[in-house]
Amino acid sequence: MKNQVGKLISSLDNNFKNGMIISNNIYKFIQKIFLFSLFFGFNAHAQQQLQRIGFVDIEYVLSKIPSYAEAQSKLDSETTTWKKNLDKMYLELSTMKEEFLNEKPLLTEDLIKERELEIKTYENEITKVENTYFGTEGKLFELRKQLVTPYQDLVYNAVQTIAELRKYDMIFEKSSSIVMLYTNNNYDISELVLKYIQKSKKEIEEEEAAIKREIARKAREKRIEEQRKKREEDRLKREEERKKRND
Incomplete structure (x- = not known):
């Protein structure tokens, strides 16, 4: 499969280099979609189809939580204040530089060095404040x-x-780096996630307990199956030894 993918990517490279002039970003974007398609295509060909796939719009879910909106508003307000403070400092720095350039021809060498040091010191102060904020x-x-x-x-x-409760194999985030050119709303679990968040603590604890029971059940079934296989292997081994003795 790796050889096939390599040949296809090489062919894609040649086609674009010989037949089209495109930007590097666009080329990478197309290559990403191409590889994404190959991934699902080869999996389907190998009969390794994903059983359950979903996607969630996290920004939508968060927007439906009133207390989150309040928290985000407070964060935005503080950020705006910090940006205003920095803008004011940058304006003062610009004024200092402009005044210095206008007065420089009239200043002595010592005064020029003093003003340059003053400007440099203020630039460092701005950098420090910017790092403190952002x-x-x-x-x-x-x-x-x-x-x-x-x-x-x-x-x-x-x-x-x-995902664990409903046996999803993959859940994508709608606004993530993965390009979702088309989405079927039947796979959108955003409302389901929102309902889960709005459940009571008791309901959540019950669902988490159900997950733990399911995990324990699967582990128990796995142990039983391993024990069964071990017994079968031992039985076959005994039969083989018995045949050897009889021969």
């Missing part, structure tokens, strides 16, 4: 983790539980 572990990161992430985790956990 750095990898800045205020935005911490506030998002505090206000928004718990709701996102709630949705992801609900999807995981539904």
